[in-house]
Amino acid sequence: VSHLFENYRRADVAFTHGRGVRLWDTAGREYLDFLAGIATSSLGHAHPRLVGAIAEQAGRYLHVSNLYRIPEQERAADRLVAASGGVLDRVFFCNSGTEANEAAIKLARKWGRRQGEDRFEIVAMHGGFHGRTLGALAATGTPAYHRGFEPLPGGFVHVLFDDLEAVRAAVTERTCAVLVEPVQGEGGVFPIGRQVLEGLAELCRERDLLLVLDEVQTAPGRTGSWFAFQHYGVVPDVVCCAKGLGGGVPVGAVLARDEVAAHLRPGEHGSTFGGNALASTAVETVLEVIEEEGLLERVRRSGERLAAGLLKLATSSGRIRAVRGLGLMCAIDLEVEAAVLVSRALHNGLVVGAVRPQTVRILPPLVLTEDEVDEGLARLTRALSEVG
Numbered sequence: 001v002s003h004l005f006e007n008y009r010r011a012d013v014a015f016t017h018g019r020g021v022r023l024w025d026t027a028g029r030e031y032l033d034f035l036a037g038i039a040t041s042s043l044g045h046a047h048p049r050l051v052g053a054i055a056e057q058a059g060r061y062l063h064v065s066n067l068y069r070i071p072e073q074e075r076a077a078d079r080l081v082a083a084s085g086g087v088l089d090r091v092f093f094c095n096s097g098t099e100a101n102e103a104a105i106k107l108a109r110k111w112g113r114r115q116g117e118d119r120f121e122i123v124a125m126h127g128g129f130h131g132r133t134l135g136a137l138a139a140t141g142t143p144a145y146h147r148g149f150e151p152l153p154g155g156f157v158h159v160l161f162d163d164l165e166a167v168r169a170a171v172t173e174r175t176c177a178v179l180v181e182p183v184q185g186e187g188g189v190f191p192i193g194r195q196v197l198e199g200l201a202e203l204c205r206e207r208d209l210l211l212v213l214d215e216v217q218t219a220p221g222r223t224g225s226w227f228a229f230q231h232y233g234v235v236p237d238v239v240c241c242a243k244g245l246g247g248g249v250p251v252g253a254v255l256a257r258d259e260v261a262a263h264l265r266p267g268e269h270g271s272t273f274g275g276n277a278l279a280s281t282a283v284e285t286v287l288e289v290i291e292e293e294g295l296l297e298r299v300r301r302s303g304e305r306l307a308a309g310l311l312k313l314a315t316s317s318g319r320i321r322a323v324r325g326l327g328l329m330c331a332i333d334l335e336v337e338a339a340v341l342v343s344r345a346l347h348n349g350l351v352v353g354a355v356r357p358q359t360v361r362i363l364p365p366l367v368l369t370e371d372e373v374d375e376g377l378a379r380l381t382r383a384l385s386e387v388g
């Protein structure tokens with residue numbers, strides 16, 4: 001009998017090791033990992049550069065706390081700021097996506113009160129997902145995640161996703177920020193419209209609001225640019241990331257413009273583990289490898305090939321209703337239950353995930369090659385032919 005909480009619905013498979021996009025289980029069966037630990041194993045498994053860097057760091061020291069300078073953390077921040085194209089200046093490190101959003105919420109509230117007004121309300125989106133701690137949960141516009149955990153912190157208003165006028169109508173004299181995922185992930189992989197995000201940025205400027213982007217799932221690199229906002233003509237004030245940032249080592253980050261970040265003063269927020277030397281080394285290495293191996297370009301190419309293959313499969317199989325995505329963040333809406341396809345895919349050596357009852361998502365490591373795209377599509381085709 002397992003002594004673990006039963007808060008996850010786990011498949012009865014245990015992996016022993018991986019290499020690149022491949023995983024092997026305890027029975028020696030090989031799989032293509034098209035889920036990457038839910039958008040997290042960005043460099044695939046056992047990338048020699050990441051393995052070497054964290055082993056070397058562990059041999060020097062793991063943790064000293066944020067009471068001291070941590071050069072590894074400073075270098076990781078330099079790289080993240082550079083990846084933002086210099087439009088964001090400061091970084092706060094934490095340990096997960098939900099913590100990044102908590103920090104962003106606290107920052108937005110402090111900022112909203114900077115001139116003595118009482119602006120604390122955040123407009124967020126229906127179908128959004130920002131994490132499981134109470135603040136991030138309250139920001140999450142999907143009631144199913146709230147049930148049983150009320151009362152949640154107040155100060156959040158939810159409006160229709162991808163609807164600029166709905167946000168405009170929800171802004172009041174109490175509003176301090178708009179929080180949105182450029183591509184809704186857990187909601188089912190829905191990229192926001194260009195005009196909507198650009199309109200939101202303009203609205204935020206007009207009404208003196210912070211534009212806070214939850215890029216926990218989209219950055220770094222997943223959509224084919226460092227940050228998803230770079231596909232749009234917008235400059236956000238605050239950006240949260242996590243998941244793929246450490247390539248599997250737990251780490252989250254909040255990036256903000258200088259004058260916004262300045263509103264969290266010493267003692268007002270923190271994290272014991274946040275940005276420790278091990279996590280920071282992982283971040284620095286992941287960002288270096290993305291750049292040196294040209295992974296943004298590779299994501300764009302393999303993402304296009306994957307989307308084209310999925311569209312072809314939709315036509316030939318008759319079991320796919322829609323294909324969506326950006327870069328290596330894809331979803332397919334099915335005529336059948338997603339859980340059934342996920343299970344058949346696993347049986348055929350392909351790891352994918354169900355994100356909605358009839359939606360499967362595909363989030364491979366960024367190192368995915370075009371040959372591996374074809375191999376994954378072949379396995380998915382077999383799996384689809386086996387579902388009723």
Ligand SMILES: Cc1ncc(COP(=O)(O)O)c(C=O)c1O
Pocket residue numbers: 096097098099101129130131132181185186214215216217242243
């Ligand atoms: C957009 C987004 N924000 C926040 C989170 C929460 O991140 P974590 O599970 O690391 O706390 C997730 C996780 O799926 C996410 O997709």
